[in-house]
Amino acid sequence: MAEAGTPSRLTIATRGSALALWQAEHVKARLLASAPGLDIALLIVKTTGDVILDRPLAEVGGKGLFVKEIEQALLDGAADLAVHSMKDVPAELAPDLIMAAISAREDPRDALVSRDRRGLAELDRGARVGTSSLRRSCQLRAHRPDLEIVPLRGNVPTRLGKVTSGDLDAVVLAAAGLRRLGHERHISQLLDRSVCLPAAGQGALGIECRAGDDEVRELARAAVHHEADAACVAAERGFTGRFGGGCQTPLAAHAQPSGAGQLHLCGLIARPDGSEILRGERRGPASAASALGAALAEELLGRGGERILADLA
DSSP: OTTTTSSSSSEEOOOHHHHHHHHHHHHHHHHHHHHHOOOOEEEEEEOOHHHOOSOOHHHSSOTTTTHHHHHHHTTTTSSEEEEGGGGGGSOOOOTTEEEEEOOOOOOOOOEEEEEEOOOOOGSOOTTTEEEEEEHOOOOOOOOOSSSSSEOOOOHHHHHHHHHTTTOOSSEEEHHHHHHTOOOGOSSSEEOOOOTTTOOOOTOOOEEEEEEHHHHHHHHHHHHHHHHHHHHHHHHHHHHHHHHHHHHOOOOEEEEEEEEEEEEEEEEEEOOTTEEEEEEEEEEEEGGGHHHHHHHHHHHIIIIIIIIHHHHOO
């Protein structure tokens, strides 16, 4: 039975993709290990990002394309917890909601999946490479301007199928999703941060709940929360949040521990065509992670980021 003071039943809101369901089941298992008597159900929610598949995310516009409807389920009381990929979560949560816990992080890097297991440098000139994000495409264009970057939407199996069918020569996906779904064998190359800096929060899961549900929050923290990785994610989100964190501006950030209580943060803002990429890095205390991210953002804004934002507005 669940311990006194903890809920006896919880409903977890999640998207319905194979990856989202893996993530929800993973969190469910962690919760049950922490409180074995819990009765946990999953509520599958279809988000705007799941419905609109014929256009790149940057064209759809807006924030929280994979989050808004799930947050509404929390606000309506249909669910008690929500499981998100942190890279999909906008800088500001819906009012009256909080991020209760951040999971231990899977590999945050991007991964190249190609025919014949070629690395990025080995792809033929003019090779067709599929990706769903401006962040990836602008960095790929800067590194290999000869490649043809093809907009690509759909779930992980759909994107992998574009390579096996011959429609594309390669695709770039998050390594975390490939590993969680058992597709690690398809990875041709893990892209170094100097080639493709990850999205803020990539590889980490976020557990969201209502602000007043203290018992639910504490249960989630006890079962899932990883303090060191949460600090890294906070620094990354502090960086992207200063820019607004939308889909129309290529932004990337990755932090990692650097000595006792310190973080090393790298960030970038770029033009979608890769013609201008501003990079920076900064070290600071993990206890002030968000401020570290904001400080790096201010530095890049002063070095030309303001001009990029104005041109893309």
